[in-house]
Amino acid sequence: MDICFLxxxxxxxxxxxxxxxxxxxxxxxxxxxxxxxxxWTLASPEREDVQEAAKEAVELFNSKSKAKKYFKxxxxxxxxxxxxxxxxxxxxxxxxxxxxxxxxxxDIEACGMAKKQLACKIEVTLDVMTDxxxxxxxxxRRSA
Numbered sequence: 363m364d365i366c367f368l369x370x371x372x373x374x375x376x377x378x379x380x381x382x383x384x385x386x387x388x389x390x391x392x393x394x395x396x397x398x399x400x401x402w403t404l405a406s407p408e409r410e411d412v413q414e415a416a417k418e419a420v421e422l423f424n425s426k427s428k429a430k431k432y433f434k435x436x437x438x439x440x441x442x443x444x445x446x447x448x449x450x451x452x453x454x455x456x457x458x459x460x461x462x463x464x465x466x467x468x469d470i471e472a473c474g475m476a477k478k479q480l481a482c483k484i485e486v487t488l489d490v491m492t493d494x495x496x497x498x499x500x501x502x503r504r505s506a
């Protein structure tokens with residue numbers, strides 16, 4: 363019985379070595395930058411949806427602000443998006459004070475700019491089912 367076992371092990375090792383002479387095919391592994399599902403992703407500040415979310419936040423800012431003059435969006439400096447059941451935006455933007463009074467019914471885009479500017483951090487959510495924006499957070503400070 364020990365001899366049979368020894369012969370079997372010898373035969374298997376010889377068989378293994380004879381089949382091991384075949385060249386192995388190696389697959390090249392290439393690293394890819396894949397977005398994490400549900401994670402935050404950098405977005406271009408010029409993207410239309412980012413600009414729209416920022417403009418919605420400025421409208422809310424103007425309606426809640428105690429300032430006598432309107433502010434308008436000067437530029438979006440950075441943006442990130444997150445896709446869940448809604449689209450979340452984190453936006454950093456510059457708002458500029460206009461020369462138009464809130465008491466006047468005017469087109470804000472046509473208003474001239476004053477010197478005062480604010481640097482703002484904004485969080486906006488877009489409900490894709492209703493196509494409505496909701497400002498979650500907005501904090502502004504005077505920019506230099």
